[in-house]
Amino acid sequence: MPTNEQRVLTGSHFMNGDTACAEGALAAGCLYFGGYPITPSTEIAERLAHRLPAVGGAYVQMEDELGSIVSVIGAAWGGVRAMTATSGPGFSLMAESIGLAAMTETPCVIVNVMRGGPSTGLPTLVAQADVMQARWGTHGDIQAIALAPASCQEMFDLTLRAFNLADRFRNPVFVLADEAIGHLTERVVIPAESEIKRVPRRAAVLTPGEPFEPFRADETTLIPPMPLPGVGFGAHITSLTHDERGYPATDAVTHDRLVRRLSDKIALFSDEITQVEAVGLDDADVAVVTYGSTARTAKRAVTLARQAGIRAGILRLISIWPFPDAEIAALSARMKSIVVAELNLGQVRLEVERVARVPVFGAHHAGGALMPPEIILESIKEAARHGDGNRSRSTPSRPLAAV
Amino acid sequence: MATEIVVDRHPADLLLRSDRLPHIWCPGCGLGSVMSCYTDALMASGIPVERHVCVSGIGCTGRVAGYLSLDSFHTTHGRAIPYALGLKVSNPDLKVAVISGDGDLSSIGGNHLIHAARRNLDLTVICVNNFNYGMTGGQAGPTTPYGATTSTTPDGNVEQPFNLPHLVAAVGAVYVARWTSLHVRQLRDSIRTALLKPGFSFVEVLSPCPVGFGKANDLGDGIDEMRFYRRRSIVDDNANLEDVGLTMSEDEPIVLGNFVNRERTVFSPSVKKWAIEEVLNGQA
Incomplete structure (x- = not known):
């Protein structure tokens, strides 16, 4: 029988997605959570408030999300694995210091259990409309790393993976869950502690008498070891543009060198991050590109399409950022047309259109309920009808009420 | 003719990044004195130098962290205190001080300030108050005296300013003091006391900003504002904090002192000690 002092709750559980996320963090070795309650992510905070002190960690309920993310960054620099969890309104507040984390190369995990926006929107209902915010929400050029769980098992697995990617790349990593997955309860299998893979943080080595340069990266990984x-x-860590010594710099050459390295250290290694799942694509003419909870209703849509004589399959994005360009390009070479299904008005569709060389169709609604399979089916049928021509202008789906 | 005296060492060399000097602060600014008082207090604290961490926000005072040869963090505007919280909770052996300006700490970071004091986080905050936003060129802020002229209050400030010692004492700080950049010995001793005091300690330091604030408000150059401090300051450790608001006029005193020194339960969640080794070894 697992106890509260166990960091890895090995065994088979019937578990809520948010809870599985918290357990994934604990299995990863997370020992600090700083957060602010917000639906539909609150169960993550509640679980960790209960569990972290028992395993030697700390839970701090901050005064707001501005402080939450910054306390996480401070804790990461203190030397531990640290995270926060939120939803759209809180993610908007965190946008400020997500840039701080990227600029100072701070490994940390930010879970966004997406709900309907903009603004306060739909606090208790599902959406997937923060995908572009994760990519571009903070100012300046950054590379985002974002994972999109589609099951409670993946809430565990991908939260664990997010911590490993954060330490591998010294960067903030997003878990872009959605309300339907966060509040779903299903089977979660947690492996034995010996099977949990944890990527070590590359630590700087202190050499007495030698000047230490906290942002001197090696040319292979482009990532400096962390003091x-x-x-x-005696390292100085600043949010200002800085040179290898960590000192502020105001010249264009240093700025360009820094921002390019911050980008390249991820972009050039994106194949280590990209994770997709292909379902029924071997004989398909039409692919549905989708992620999160919408990937589950897309399965029903594909079954209905095949019953109607259309050879359709699914490419599920498990990682969204960096965008899997190579996988979409390969898909485009094999398909006659592509449907993008997501609970927003076309965010990932923009990316697919950028890469694909076949017609792209959208199956979208703004959120508030799971994506009905019928909307995706209709887009699959339209894609099958128009899939023989050259690349055409993509079509948005019609308003939900009209379907 | 005066004899030129050349020294190749300064008592605070150990604690300064001399390769970053000269600093960016304007002639007449009080920040150099404040930084010197902090380094003196740090050495007098008896706490090993490597355990000291300095965190700052953004602004002129925010640059202090960058000149100190310590583990130092120059964060985002207003966010030094939650950053310090994360450092302290994850690594309780650290002696964390926040040095930042009045606008950074009490305006954009005001929510973090009151909540850190409420929690009684084990943290020393040194708030350098120059009555304006200096880095951006002299705009009004939450400490600008009523009626004062700034670039965004050309007809005089119509807002009431914060009385910072009263504010932080009201929300729970266990140690509260106020000095000016003229009162270097008292300031050094207060910072040392604050560093050694468990819980949330707050030291306000009034500091001239002749370029951003002084000249527009008849306070003259830095030296003139220091003379004003000497003329108008009174020390009253037992002052009623409701009455220590600042007008920076010749009619009202500047009340200084070690106002509060009391005990409250210290905010204590912390990560256990072996955690860091685990992260570095991938055994977390």
Whole structure:
């Protein structure tokens, strides 16, 4: 029988998605959570408030999301694995210091259990409309890393993976869940602790008498080893543009060198991040590109399409950022047309259109309910009708009430 | 003719990044004195240098962290305190101080300030108050005295300013002091006391900003504002904090002192010690 002091709750559980996310964080070795309650992510905070102190970690309920993300960044620099969890309105507030995390190369995990927006929107209901916000929400050029779980099992698995990617790339990593998955309850299998893979943080080594340069990266990984405070590095870490010494710089050459490295250290290694799942694509003419909870209703739509004589399949994006360009290009080479199904008015569709060389159709609604399979089916039928021509202008789906 | 005296060392060399000097602060600014008082207090605290961490926000005072040869973090505007919280909770052996300006700490970071004091986070906050936003060129902020002229209050400030010692004491700070950049010995001793005091300690330092604030408000150059401090300051450790608001006029005193020194339960969630080794070894 697992106990509260166990960091890895090995076994088979019937577990809520948000809870599975919290357990994934604990299995990853997360020892700090700073957050602010917000539906539909609150169960993550509640679970960790209960569990973290028992495993030697700390839960701090911050005064707002501006402070939550910054406390997480501070804790990461203190030397531990750290995270926060939120939903759209809180994610908007965190946008400010997500840039701080990227600029100072801080490994941390930010879970966004997406609900309907803009603004307060639909607090308790599903949407997937923060995808572009995750990519571009903070100012300046950053590379985002974002994972999109489609099951409670993936809430566990991808939260664990997010911590490993954060330490691998020294960057903030997003888990872009949606309300339907966060509040779903289903089977979650947690492996034995010995099977949990944890990527170590690359730590700087203090050499007495030698000047330490906290942002000197090696040319292979482009990632500098990270110093710990309190042991004598005397490192200066600034949100300003900085040189390899960590000192502020105001010249274009240093700025370009820094921002390019921050981008390249992820973009050039995106194949280590990209994760997709192909379902029924071997003989397909039409592919449905989808993610999160919509990938589940898309399965029904594809079954109905095949019953109607259309050879359709699914490419499920498990990682959304960096965008899987190579996988979409390969898909485009094999399909006659592509449907993008998502609970927003066309965010990932823009990316698919950028890469694909076949007609792209959208199956969208703005959120508030799961994506009905019928909307995706209708787009599959339209895609099958128009899939023989050259690349055409993509079509948005019609308003929900008209379907 | 005066003899030129050349020294190749300064008592605070150990704590300064001399390769970053000269600093960016204007002639007459009080920040150099404040930084010097902090380094003196740090050395007098008896806490090993490598355990000290300095965190700052954005603004002129925010640049202090970058000149100190410590583990130092220059964060986003207003966010030094939650950053310090994360450092302290994850690594309780650190002695964390926030040095930042009045606008950074009490305006854009005001919510973090009151909540850190409420929690009684083990943190020393040194708030350098120059009555305006200096880095951006002298705009009004929440500490600008009523009636004062700034570039965004050309007809005089119509808002009432914060009385910072009263504010932080009201929400729970266990140590509260106020000095000016003229009162370097008292300031150094207060910072040392604050560094050694468990819980949330707050030291306000009034500091001249002749370029951004002084000249527009008849306070003259930095040296003139220092003379004003000497002329108008009174020390009253037992002052009623409701009455220590600042008008920066010749009619009202500037009340200084070690106002509050009391005990409250210290905010204590912390990560256990072996955690960091685990992260570095991938055994987390």
